[in-house]
Amino acid sequence: MSSTVDKVWATLEHLTDPEIPVVTLRELGILREVREGADGLEVVITPTYSGCPAMGQIEDDVRACLEQAGIGARVITQLAPAWTTDWMSDEAKEKLRKYGIAPPHHTPKDVSVVKFVRRAPAEPVACPLCGSTETTVTSQFGSTACKALYKCLSCQEPFDYFKPY
Amino acid sequence: MSTPIDYLLHLADNAVVLGQRNAEWCGHGPILEEDLALANVSLDLIGQARLLYQRAAEMMGGDATEDKLAYFRDAHQFRNYTLLELPHHGPLVGYAAADRDYATTIVRNFLYSALMVLVWDKLQQSKDAGLAAIAAKSLKEASYHLHHSRDWLVRLGDGTEESHARVQAAVNHLMPYTEEFWTTSPAEGSAVAAGVGIDVWALRPDWDAMVNEALEEATLTRPNFHGYVTEGKIGLHSEHLSYLLGEMQTLARAHPNATW
Numbered sequence: 001m002s003s004t005v006d007k008v009w010a011t012l013e014h015l016t017d018p019e020i021p022v023v024t025l026r027e028l029g030i031l032r033e034v035r036e037g038a039d040g041l042e043v044v045i046t047p048t049y050s051g052c053p054a055m056g057q058i059e060d061d062v063r064a065c066l067e068q069a070g071i072g073a074r075v076i077t078q079l080a081p082a083w084t085t086d087w088m089s090d091e092a093k094e095k096l097r098k099y100g101i102a103p104p105h106h107t108p109k110d111v112s113v114v115k116f117v118r119r120a121p122a123e124p125v126a127c128p129l130c131g132s133t134e135t136t137v138t139s140q141f142g143s144t145a146c147k148a149l150y151k152c153l154s155c156q157e158p159f160d161y162f163k164p165y
Numbered sequence: 166m167s168t169p170i171d172y173l174l175h176l177a178d179n180a181v182v183l184g185q186r187n188a189e190w191c192g193h194g195p196i197l198e199e200d201l202a203l204a205n206v207s208l209d210l211i212g213q214a215r216l217l218y219q220r221a222a223e224m225m226g227g228d229a230t231e232d233k234l235a236y237f238r239d240a241h242q243f244r245n246y247t248l249l250e251l252p253h254h255g256p257l258v259g260y261a262a263a264d265r266d267y268a269t270t271i272v273r274n275f276l277y278s279a280l281m282v283l284v285w286d287k288l289q290q291s292k293d294a295g296l297a298a299i300a301a302k303s304l305k306e307a308s309y310h311l312h313h314s315r316d317w318l319v320r321l322g323d324g325t326e327e328s329h330a331r332v333q334a335a336v337n338h339l340m341p342y343t344e345e346f347w348t349t350s351p352a353e354g355s356a357v358a359a360g361v362g363i364d365v366w367a368l369r370p371d372w373d374a375m376v377n378e379a380l381e382e383a384t385l386t387r388p389n390f391h392g393y394v395t396e397g398k399i400g401l402h403s404e405h406l407s408y409l410l411g412e413m414q415t416l417a418r419a420h421p422n423a424t425w
């Protein structure tokens with residue numbers, strides 16, 4: 001039985017994020033689980049931001065990939081536990097950096113909501129191009145909801161920062 | 166544990182109505198970065214509304230769908246706060262028109278997201294596991310909305326004479342509408358009794374602290390409140406909601422079941 005599950009993982013391994021094609025759905029933590037359900041195989045995906053327009057595309061990609069491989073499996077969207085950028089592997093974060101996107105810091109832990117909101121900006125975001133931490137935020141929302149727009153004060157280049165979620 | 170449908174609709178309608186309002190800036194933002202920011206905030210809000218409508222439709226059963234709830238209910242069936250349906254400018258006489266005012270947009274988003282970080286935080290412990298899951302996601306998004314609007318509140322308030330005057334006028338105009346946050350609607354009452362909703366009144370000290378602190382940093386004054394408390398969340402709306410829905414619903418009603 002587990003060999004079937006392994007086969008599904010292997011089949012879906014090459015699927016990447018439609019907007020960030022250097023990282024796979026597994027590395028991003030969107031592809032959560034492959035399991036034997038009561039009615040057959042189930043592939044579990046979890047949405048990133050509630051309104052992420054890429055989710056429809058991602059679900060279609062997973063379905064098409066399974067179909068092409070002749071695998072009959074249901075695709076299930078599951079909200080809990082809520083997706084977090086903390087699920088991203090170090091390897092995936094390195095790929096993001098090389099692609100020109102500053103990878104997310106860890107989300108703050110054990111901070112009450114009110115305090116979190118009041119807190120000054122946390123650790124500096126390093127420029128993915130020159131590594132300088134002399135950077136400044138241009139806008140908290142960039143090309144997509146998951147990214148903020150930054151500018152490097154050392155090399156002057158603008159860049160995206162994948163926000164902790 | 167099942168949540169009263171009206172409670173889910175209250176949360177969903179809040180998100181969809183503000184999402185639609187903010188989206189009016191798409192292509193018209195005061196600067197490119199803010200155009201993108203508001204569009205992204207709208208995407209989050211409409212995404213939250215979809216999850217909540219899906220949950221409500223699932224509980225209603227029959228032929229209920231998220232689209233029917235969003236596009237085929239009329240103004241009196243909407244359960245959003247009146248604050249969220251107001252246009253992006255101050256009050257005017259009936260026949261007057263005004264340009265959109267970004268200070269009004271920022272103040273509204275600030276007042277609402279300061280409430281919602283508290284609401285979603287508490288709803289993570291709802292006995293309705295489906296609602297708790299939506300709350301956990303929405304909290305992360307609302308925190309970013311609050312950061313964004315609070316930053317701009319301070320920049321505009323502590324900015325130029327013109328920006329200070331406009332953002333103070335927006336605070337004076339909108340603050341009275343927040344009184345609606347603290348009354349208890351029948352849907353909220355039964356959600357609390359069932360252990361699935363939260364008692365908003367208990368959130369007020371934290372909300373006041375957040376708002377007062379931000380206003381102070383922005384060199385703005387909080388107006389004293391006295392007067393009428395709006396009742397959008399029980400379906401009694403201002404004249405503005407029907408116009409907003411007219412625009413939002415026209416395509417779905419003109420071409421039912423259209424796909425592309």
Ligand SMILES: [Zn+2]
Pocket residue numbers: 127128129130131132152153154155156157
């Ligand atoms: Zn640099």
